[in-house]
Amino acid sequence: MGLLVLFLALVFFVGILVGAGPSAESDEGLRTYVVQLHPRGRMVRSVYPSEMERHLSLLREAAGLTYDGDPSSRLLYSYRSAMSGFAARLSEAELDALRRSKDVISVRPDVQYQLQTTYSYKFLGLETGSEGGAWMESRYGRATIIGVLDTGVWPESPSFDDHGIPPAPRRWKGTCQEGQYFNSSNCNRKLIGARFFIKGHHVASSPSSAEDVSEYVSPRDSHGHGTHTSSTAAGVSVPMASVLGLGAGVARGMAPGAHIAIYKVCWFNGCYSSDILAAMDVAIRDGVDVLSLSLGGFPIPLFADSIAIGSFRAMESGISVICAAGNNGPIPNSVANEAPWILTVGASTLDRKFPAIVQLGNGKFLYGESMFPGNRHGKALKELEVVYVTGGDRGSEYCFKGSLPREKVRGKMVVCDRGINGRTEKGQVVKEAGGAAMILANTEINREEDSVDVHILPATSIGYSESILLKAYINSTRQAKARIIFGGTVIGKNRAPEVASFSARGPSLNNPSILKPDLIAPGVNIIAAWPQNLGPSVLPEDPRRTNFSVMSGTSMACPHVSGIASIIRSSHPKWSPAAIKSAMMTTADITDRSGKAITDNGAKPAGLFATGAGQVNPTRAINPGLIYDIKPNDYITHLCTLGYQASEMLAITHRNISCKSILAKNRGFTLNYPTISVTLTAKTRQKRIKREVTNVGEPNSTYSVEVGAPEGTKVRVKPRRLVFDRINKRLRYRVWIISKGRRGNGFSEGHLSWVYQSGGISYTVRSPISVTWKHK
CATH class of the missing domain: 3.30.70.80 (Peptidase S8 propeptide/proteinase inhibitor I9)
Structure with missing residues (x-):
């Protein structure tokens, strides 16, 4: 750059x-x-x-x-x-x-522009009082229950106030489990249940590792992550919210009328599969409608994946399971939670920024961002000498604890490379060594990612290209100088959404016939509820307290979609998890707010392995026109087509399966997924795909097909028109994807859309097509 x-x-x-x-x-x-x-x-x-x-x-x-x-x-x-x-x-x-x-x-x-705190609800088109909008149609998600598996909850947060919230539905069988600094009175009509699962964590943790960690043995949140995600999904409206003055406005979750049930499964050294499975097991019985899991890592086979296994049963019980795609992007094949019955969510950006510009002594400017509380529009830090301490074996370039010589950094602005230790921890190290300010510099792996932090000293974060320019300037002069110029909170001045660089990417490692991730949703610099036992920097030394803080990750994207799933469920209580998932995927946005293609980290147009079907659009998803439905047995047939052994099928589905007999009855089977993903080779030069759509829009309606064939292919569709004469009628169609002679390995993309327009009513039901070429 x-x-x-x-x-x-x-x-x-x-x-x-x-x-x-x-x-x-x-x-x-x-x-x-x-x-x-x-x-x-x-x-x-x-x-x-x-x-x-x-x-x-x-x-x-x-x-x-x-x-x-x-x-x-x-x-x-x-x-x-x-x-x-x-x-x-x-x-x-x-x-x-x-x-x-x-x-x-x-x-x-x-x-x-007027600023709003959990601004993502407005960015996604959810407006209070908008006639016919998703919130009004769903009554803000009322009568639905979102189960959140995470680090617990801070029940005193104003985001969990129950004013105006009705009692829990009669089907709710959960409880408010008592524990350390948590009792039944901490639950209410909003936070209707809270449990904790610690046994797996307890036996895996050595006594010495727990001595220096303050952890509540209860549903109470010691880390902030669970409070943040659960309020993003279903927090109530909180006026005059901010992060120490930044991002001031109204905080609100995606489904503010929904109930929340907390299942604490994550502790100081992670989340154990035994605890996760126990929580899912209980949540199914408790009666949740949606399970939100901002958990996961790298992809693993489904039969070894506790989340995939537990979620299969949840899906069979009619529960929508929403999971984070993982933060291992932009590495290909890094997407986690690949099971086709899971809705897998990647992360995108908002058009809200917290600029903190670095002005160098040579007059050049480097763009940066910060949520240091001193970031106020028009304020500037005085010019300081800027230093980048390198050499030795103490990790001074990363600003490790004890690595910065006081005589070199005292009173100066210190450059710290991003990586290994925490971002705000680096600022604490600089402060303890006598430094006056910090520039956090992205390394090549982070590219231009702009996740912000609530720093404890004047600081800003810059991208990798800016960091190269900064270090070149430092090396070009005997005494480098710089100052930070703060810009406060700015909305609507940049293209968005973009795919976050950290968001995990497809193609699916274990199941390339399914395009993953499924969707993207806001996951960068998301402001949501925060516990009062922690400073917003999550450092023990931070004495500051606030009801809201900022976090980034696919962990933040996941509860956005969980809340939207709750809204759709509230409007269509008889829809299956697959139908709810289809509604979001076929109506997703493929362009940004300026009408241009969504980009990948601000660079080239993003591919399907980064975006999936696109950016979730709740306003369109609540009324999608057509849906692709999938029954539990269809997933079993799909697994058989992948060649799973009987023991592996048992592990995933909890059933004794004879794939031989199933495949004999289902020749040419393809899963009725809302996206299409095929592999073409020198021997397999065409694929036939079968799909079935259910009419949930206008009773009498005719849809026409529109196709954008992936490069190197010809796409045939029969029939080319679907004529419906009633609601819930199902019609089938077939797709042939035929190679036109392309050679070599690689990928190409296209789409298939069913379009209906009549009397001011229109639907576009879009399915991306991904083709993988393997000719070598």
Whole structure:
């Protein structure tokens, strides 16, 4: 990422003076404007080496009329993706000059956006009081129960207040298990159940490893993760919420009317399969409708996967199981929780940023982000000497505890490479060594990921490209200097959603005939409830307390979809887990808020192995038109087609299965999945896929097929029209994916959509097609 993109990143930095000249407060007569330019043509490219240089040139020409200082100091950000142009603070004379320029399309005043805390509900289109919206249709998820397997809960959080929440449904058989600092009175009509499962953890943990760890032997949350995820799924509306002043607004979960049941299965050294299975076993009997598991790692065979095994039974009981895809991206084949009866969720970004720009002593700017409480719009840290301590064997570049010599870092801004130890822990090490500030630098594995933290000292996080520029600057001068310029909270100034770099990727390692992950949902810099026993940095030394904090990961994406599943279940209580899953997948968004293709970490367009069916859209999912339903026995037939042995089938399905007889009765079987994934080889040059859709939209409706054939293939569909004369009618169709002679290995993508439009009502039921080529 060059300087052009660095200035592009400053799009998030609204209305802040970022130069060495007068402060924003003293620049009388200046206002911030967005200047949109004609795209660069060949002649423009020959004159200006970058968009940034073009923008600076135009600003200098305009500012030279009235301004004695360096006009570049008032360039706030430079755009090249969402539009061609820049933002700057301008005088009236400069404004007039730019408006007369032949290069300028328009000049618009900067617009202030209202901020909201758990902003993802609004980003996903869930609006309070919107007529016909998903919340109104589902009564905010009422009468549904979401079971959350995690680290427990902090019941006193305002997100779990039960004002206006009805009593638990009569079918609920759960309990509020008492334990350390937790009793039955901690449950209410919102938090209707809480249990903890510790036996597996207890026997696996040595006594010495537990001595220094403060852990509640009860459903009470010692870590914050469970409180955060459960409130994301179904937290009630909390006004005037913020993280120590940042992200101020209203906090609200995806299904604020749903009930929550907590199953604490994760402890200080992890989550054990024995405890997980015990919790799932109890949750099925308790009567939950949705199980949310922000758990998982690398993919393992289904017959060895406790979550896959437990969730099969949950699915048979009509429970939707939602799981995190894992945080091992962007490595291919890294997606966890691959079972086809699980809804597997990857992570995407929001259009909310917390800019904290690094201004180097040479005048260059590096985009960064931070939730340090001092991050206030227009504030800047004074210029400090910046140091990057390397050499030796103590891990000083990673800022390990005891690795930073006080004489080298005291009073300075310290660069710490990301990795190995915790991000906020690095800041604590810097502070203990006498450092005044920190720049957390991404390494190559993290690329441009921008997860933020509530740092305990002035700090910002920068991407890998920025870190290369920073270190080059430090090495180029005898005394490097920098300052951090804070931008507060900014919404709507960047493209979103994008796939998070850490989000695990397909293709599925153990079952490539199923496209995984299934969906993506917001999972970067998510603000949700937080326990009062922890500071927001999760450091023991952090004395600060707040009801909300920020976290990133597919752990955060998972409860978004769990809450949306609860909304759909509330609106359609007779739908199966497969139907609910289909509704979300076939209506998912494949473009960002600007109407362009969703990108992968801000770079190239994201592939199906990153997005699955796309970004979940609850407004469309609640009324999908058609659904792909799957019965439990269909999953068994599918497993037989994969060649599982009888013992493995027993482990997964809890049944004695004769695959030979099942396959004899189901020749040519393909699972009725909402996406299509096939492998073509030199010998297998075509595949036939069978699907069945159920009408849940208009009683009398005719759907026409639209196909985007993957590169190198021809796609035939019969029939090409589906005519329904009633609700719940089922119709079948067949798809042939035929190779056109492509050679070599690789992947190609396409789609198949059934489209209905009549009298202002329209449905687009979209299924991605993934083709894997194996010709070598």
